[in-house]
Amino acid sequence: IHMRQIYCDNSSTSFPKAPGLGAAVGDHIDHNGYNISRGNYSKAYSLEASVLETKELLCDLFHFDHYQNVVFTPGATASLNMILKGILKKGDHVITTSMEHNAVVRPIRQLLEEGVEWDKAACDENGELDPSEIAVLIRPNTKLILIVHGSNVCGTVTPLDEIGKLCKRHNILFAVDGAQTAGAFDIDVKEYGIDALAFPGHKGLLGPQGIGGIVLSSRAASAMTSLIAGGTGSISDQEEMPDFLPDKFQPGTLNIPGIIGLRHSLKFLTGEGLSAVKEKESQLTKRFIEGIKNLSAVRLAGKDTAYDRCPVVSLDFKKIDNAEAGFLLENEFGIMTRCGLHCAPHAHVTLNTFPQGTVRFSFGYFNTISDIDYVLDSIHNILKR
DSSP, X not given: OOOOOEEOBTTTOOSSOSTTHHHHHHHHHHHOOOOSSSOOSHHHHHHHHHHHHHHHHHHHHHTOOOGGXXXXXXXXXXXXXXXXXXXXXXXXXXXXEXXXXXXXXXXXXXXXXXXXXXXXXXXXTTSOOOHHHHHTTOOTTEEEEEEESBOTTTOBBOOHHHHHHHXXXXXXXXXXXXXXXXXXXXXXXXXXXXXXXEEESSSTTOOOTTOEEEEEOHHHHHHOOOSSOOOOSSSTTOSSOOSSTTGGGOOSOOOHHHHHHHHHHHHHXXXXXXXXXXHHHHHHHHHHHHHHTTOTTEEEEXXXXXXXXOSEEEEEEXXXXXXXXXXXXXXXXXXXXXXXXXTOHHHHHHTTOTTTOEEEEEOOTTOOHHHHHHHHHHHHHHHTO
């Protein structure tokens, strides 16, 4: 087999990024690298307009209509910490699922020390969640339900609609980890009743690393305290943080190069159309699953269909160590994957792939059917030995 370079680690970060992203960020730094909310001159004001446009593009993407309620953060992990630690206090109860990433698990572990209570709704061995598993865990002091929308281990998607209705019925705040689905799935914040959507800019949104955010309902924003305080360029005469958005959660200088890059990638994504992106990624995933589901020497973690899932497929190699399989794929075939527990040990326990983990193949919009066939040939080659 001719050696190629095939990137199959889009769950970690998308690559390549939106065409022209580097030039867009570089142009900003070289010609427009001012600050916003700090300078009383026209170039600062026009830059502020670009930042607002980025928020408006995000509102369009997530079906939301208050651009000031979009808060920029360094990424989904920072967003999830802000949500959890900003909302939950001693005596509060939070419900998550058994498929969560450590970006949710570890902040909650810290909050347990402060007297927060936690339950995990059990997902089945395909990573699928029955909403009734959440319903039975609700208590009078349940303040927040936070769920991962799409698994970064096996691609299984959680039913946001039903859980949103459950939260509304019980007047509980509903937060969603959109790390794997923002930009790949149509997430309707209003229709699903989402109070806080955490998203990264560098995965499905095809933007640069180090930028992400939260789409916040006004209800969630008023329930949240700001973890970081500082200058906002507004009400500078007061020692207290402003209580209006986005200033309440955006002190200090923003990652403006990241925001300008995100604006560029959002325009690209909007031009392509979310449905076209989802359809292509679904076709790639389907082709891959069909090529491996009858192989006896590998076990597919999670469900064996491409329907309603993220473009993420995890394999547990039975005859060789997963780390060795990953090493051979890269060294001999140029295929980049990720081995191990993927920062989601609870998910691997649920999927019966703990402690050995899996080799994860995660596809993106710029992969091709030819890439998938090459990866399948390479796996067959390794298994023949």
